[in-house]
Amino acid sequence: MSDALIDAVNARWNSRTKPPGSLGLLENLARDYCLIRGDSLPECERLGLYLFAADHGIADEGVSAYPKAVTREMVKNFERGGAAVNALARGHNVLVKVIDAGVGTGTRSFLREAAMSEAELRSAIAAGREWAREASGAHDLVGLGEMGIGNTTTAAALLAAYENKTGAEVAGAGTGLDGAGIARKAAVIDEAMRLHDLQGKSPMEVLRCLGGLEIAQMTGFLLEAPRLRLPVMLDGFITCAAALAAIRIDATSRETMLFSHRSAERGHGLMLEALDARPPLDLEMRLGEGTGAILGMGLVRSAVRVYREMASFADAGVSGPA
């Protein structure tokens, strides 16, 4: 990403009618967006959310406050427009695409065996790459969202494996576990680490043993994005687990990632550190679905509009510093 482009973006910002730097993170967001697009004056109007849903075998191990059936029920809710993400998407003019990445045909419990076969993983990654190519034709900026009862346990296990953490360090309340539930979740993760013995295994093999089908599709999506120069807005803990898998598989996938919010889920701080990410929002949200990604995309679109539309000191006849 070129120094000349950074200089051009900074020069435009600094000639707009405001003190230099006074729009704070909005200036950074617009700059990051320009760098991903490789364009000093890009549009950012067509926003989409790709919402990947899948069942998780691990949900049968007593790690969630909600029954597994909720995944399928919520997919119907998304399709009818009744979920939080739908209301936010309407308000922000974001198109939502709900993708069945494995509802009904989900993963196996990683407490007992590998979550996916090699063929299942390969197929999910390929599907994610294909969705990214589709998204790139329709949208300037795309967010990721997810639904899958049990998937905070899956995401926490991936974090533990990739970052060499204990269950206690990565397990959080998810949809609303109490202290005993969180302890059970941490124990499940520790037991899975012993079972799969992932030291020295490839990042792809870690994803196969512990991942979810929606996480694998999002990983494929993120791996494909750089060659499309497609900016991808991450949401919370689950989508960031896909981001972590993607950067371990191919570090260049980091270049097209944007981050929306710091979630209230316990392990998200560690995850963001591992991703070297400082998201602009901290609204104590912990719902997933892409709700944070929509707010983050709205902020980037606002930043780019301000960047494009503001008058310069010269054009507006406004005096500079005394």
Place this chain on the structure above:
Amino acid sequence: MSDALIDAVNARWNSRTKPPGSLGLLENLARDYCLIRGDSLPECERLGLYLFAADHGIADEGVSAYPKAVTREMVKNFERGGAAVNALARGHNVLVKVIDAGVGTGTRSFLREAAMSEAELRSAIAAGREWAREASGAHDLVGLGEMGIGNTTTAAALLAAYENKTGAEVAGAGTGLDGAGIARKAAVIDEAMRLHDLQGKSPMEVLRCLGGLEIAQMTGFLLEAPRLRLPVMLDGFITCAAALAAIRIDATSRETMLFSHRSAERGHGLMLEALDARPPLDLEMRLGEGTGAILGMGLVRSAVRVYREMASFADAGVSGPA
């Protein structure tokens, strides 16, 4: 503000298809909005920004990085739609009203005499109250914005007087002072505290001696809002100085205030503490104009839309906790 209304709002939130509390601060924002409106299912669609501009005599004392003429020049820029606040307002469908609260006819330097006469202050407060009545007929939620070269010094002096702080504790970089400039600003504030000897004076007299005409109009606006049940979104350091004056004059004015962001201006943290305010956004912005207020209003509108539009577990056929 009634317990029955709080219970009704919480009951609605908790019956929506999401884990209780998982929308974090969005749930709080919608709840606060309902309480101000006195309605368990209010609309929040018609947003307006009232942007008050005025000149400050203190700007002649070498406390700003920009010349005084910029206030008038920026008012023209607002009217032509070229400023940051205009671009943000277009993107968020917020109507902007620019009010000449004293451009050209501004205050006198509070380093030499009282900034306003009693008649000037009374007239500004009355004008602000009238704007609030007008706003209440046209908008569900109104933000405050301001423009006035020198007004971070005015706001810092008000903070020092109301909170008994030194110049060094309240003076910040404003539009971009260096260390020497900030030290000069702090010294100006300390000298003004000695000159006006405000110990034991009424909050209104403090405002008359140190305030600005835009700040006084916003104070009047905030004093009138409770009887209109009009939610008013504050912006950064300057609008919060008006909020501080308003709560010292009449503590009930706090009830209709909403807060948008923590600005990067040095004294804003102290100001927010004095107002017992925890704004949802921290984007390191320090521009004023109402730019933060627009983002804050957008967040409240999103929160209320989600609150109103989401399906319940029963309607969507989604299972509750196991």
